[in-house]
Amino acid sequence: MSDEIIGVRKIRDWIQLINESDLSACEHGGSRSNRAKPQAGGIFERWLRSVYGDVPEFIREQKQWYQKILSTFADIYDVEAEVIIARAPARINLVGMHIDHRGGRVNPIAAKEIVIVAQPRDDDYIFLNDIDSEQFFPRRFRICEELPREKIENWLQWTELKSAEMKREGVAGDWANYAKAAALYLQELHRDALGRYTKKLKGMNALVAGSIPIAAGLGSSSALVVATAEALVKINQLNFTPQEFVSICGAAEWYVGTRGGFGDHAAIKLSQKGHISHIGFFPLQVDFVPFLDGYRVAICHTYKEAKKAAWAKSVFNERVATYEIGLMLLKQKFPAIRDKVQYFRDLHPERLGSDEAELYEMLKSLPIRITREELLQLLEEETDNLLELFRTHDEPKEGYRVRGVCLFGLAECARAELAASLLKNNDMVSFGELISISHDGDRVTRLVNGKRVKYHEEITDEYLDKIIADIRSNDKTRVESARLYRQPGGYAVSCEELDELVDIAMSLEGVLGAGRVGAGLGGCISVLVDENKTDELIRKISEEYYHP
Structure with a gap:
């Protein structure tokens, strides 16, 4: 599932949290023989195990990866920054292709992820960097400058016009558009009929890091939309039900020019470890079915990119x-x-x-x-x-x-x-x-x-x-x-x-x-x-x- 992890902390506190051992079980009174033995790892490691399962080698790799992301953020922005961490996994839909936008069900599992480390700002600028800086160049934008002055009456029609404009300008495939999609739609939800902001969103300094192969059909684009939305929801203390959040992300992604539903976003937001999510739409509903022991799902890449050109x-x-x-x-x-x-x-x-x-x-x-x-x-x-x-x-x-x-x-x-x-x-x-x-x-x-x-x-x-x-x-x-x-x-x-x-x-x-x-x-x-x-x-x- 997508989520925001364990609050706002300074970079060094995050790194300490990743490395700590959990001695909390020994901090209570009672005889030594009655105390529980310390568990391996601390809060962060227990969270990793709840997400990925108890695979020690993989947990070690994930801890090292998160430390690298945090250290890279400190190098780019501010070593003293207080940041949140948001994540969104890839989705692998096994049965239910091309039908979520028609009300059909999907049956996905989750794997890999996009992680965003984000520092709240006092203005509405969003600065974006990617850990793979050679492939994804830094971007920045101001939310209010990307939206028209008047309220958008029809988001679908406006995104059609915006998509055509981006195509003419040669920026239709830019990676930052997926982050923009989440930010602009969330802000648009907080305007009255006259176009005035009922709540002006704060921006962020963000570092994006992903283990999802891009243009591989695994939902990396939707994962970036969801992870951005998770970060902005936390930073701006917005309240949405999971169902509302999924619908918001689905509509937001229309900004890039595609006309899909919100099956990918539901799979990313609602997935559970060890289960296939059986997700229905209109209304959104989900049932979790355990994946049977004795079988594996192998993902094989053609190395022909499925880019949304x-x-x-x-x-x-x-x-x-x-x-x-x-x-x-x-x-x-x-x-x-x-x-x-x-x-x-x-x-x-x-x-x-x-x-x-x-x-x-x-x-x-x-x-x-x-x-x-x-x-x-x-x-x-x-x-x-x-x-x-x-x-x-x-x-x-x-x-x-x-x-x-x-x-x-x-x-x-x-x-x-x-x-x-x-x-x-x-x-x-x-x-x-x-x-x-x-x-x-x-x-x-x-x-x-x-x-x-x-x-x-x-x-x-x-x-x-x-x-x-x-x-x-x-x-x-x-x-x-x-x-x-x-x-x-x-x-x-x-x-x-x-x-x-x-x-x-x-x-x-x-x-x-x-x-x-x-x-x-x-x-x-x-x-x-x-x-x-x-x-x-x-x-x-x-x-x-x-x-x-």
């Missing part, structure tokens, strides 16, 4: 818009569902009072692909909404892949809902299968006769007719194969490298499932593997991918 943001936002387009088309075609469906996830047989075959019939009414011109003609009453969606991304050359994206989204919602019950029933084999099916919905290549070829899954009428016939048959095997959660769909934001890594991993006995992590177009895959096969998996991927 302009073209990548356009692809991400296009897919999000396609969900909206699909829902508009379905509501036009089937007016009876209008009152039953608020979010895309509500297109579920139980909510609609139908069965899966009828849902497939509805999907069959959607075009496989459709252009903007065709949409504006077909959905004339939605012109304003469509034009607003179009502004977030470039027009896809081959049209919006409406049917494939919508089938993926509905099936992924079903998979994400099912995931927790499989874990509770100790069914890791089926859980792993969900990961692999989900990746198939993102595939852009396949192996055919030993050669990797381009692959585009189009959801044709023939495909839907077959699964409709199968699910209405009396054959248990056919019915099961046609179930909604077993349909990959066609979201198609993988890449050749991700597909290759998945195929290598899945060729090893003992691997239960593998799939991309994050938004796609590069980054990492997650592999669910029998713990006894972990070393063999590492060797296989090293030999066949990293050192072929």
Whole structure:
């Protein structure tokens, strides 16, 4: 989980806290024989163990890392500074891809982290340095100067304009934008209708240090948003519930131009050691399911960066818009569902009072692909909404892949809902299968006769007719194969490298499932593997991918 650690202290006091031994158990009266033995480590070490587990070598490494961060802060800013420490882990979503913004569930675990050491300021300037100063250059900004004088009435629209402005100025991908996102949105929440500040936020001198690989699909950008928000909330003594905090971080990140939900931020804020978080949205709710002994999740990097550059943001936002387009088309075609469906996830047989075959019939009414011109003609009453969606991304050359994206989204919602019950029933084999099916919905290549070829899954009428016939048959095997959660769909934001890594991993006995992590177009895959096969998996991927 993300948090702020143990209050405000001077740099030297933090370092002393990291190094101290816990003798508090011997400070009370009573005979020596009745006193508890001192525990290894002090307050800070106990906190580390509560977060990372009782792994002595790793705890030692973490203590050394935190000391390095604090010492670097002292070198850059002030050795006598009183500072707080905020942290936010990476998120690794195993099942529930591309659907949190549609109301679907996610099933993440947490790993690695971003740490911010922050010294409160008396003004609203934020000075940013990164421990990796060669890659991330120092930045500074003043919160009030980044916001318009008048109150922002529509944050989404304002961030669209701001994102376009940053793109024109060539600063759209700057790392400081994620810290700005948190600071500006938190300040905007404290303005009245006339634009006056009801509380003017104090800034900070901040040092950022991260162990999360950047552009790897592990949520490093969202972690920076969350860690910045954690620091500013503490410095300014703001009070938010965890649910409010998660929603704030999700909306704040729109500042950088993406149009996602707040699944990453929920995973970062709410995660617990040793558990998978089963998180639902609208409203936010979370259940924690213990990760089963005997299995490991391996993270393998393609070394193709999944940077949120302009073209990548356009692809991400296009897919999000396609969900909206699909829902508009379905509501036009089937007016009876209008009152039953608020979010895309509500297109579920139980909510609609139908069965899966009828849902497939509805999907069959959607075009496989459709252009903007065709949409504006077909959905004339939605012109304003469509034009607003179009502004977030470039027009896809081959049209919006409406049917494939919508089938993926509905099936992924079903998979994400099912995931927790499989874990509770100790069914890791089926859980792993969900990961692999989900990746198939993102595939852009396949192996055919030993050669990797381009692959585009189009959801044709023939495909839907077959699964409709199968699910209405009396054959248990056919019915099961046609179930909604077993349909990959066609979201198609993988890449050749991700597909290759998945195929290598899945060729090893003992691997239960593998799939991309994050938004796609590069980054990492997650592999669910029998713990006894972990070393063999590492060797296989090293030999066949990293050192072929």
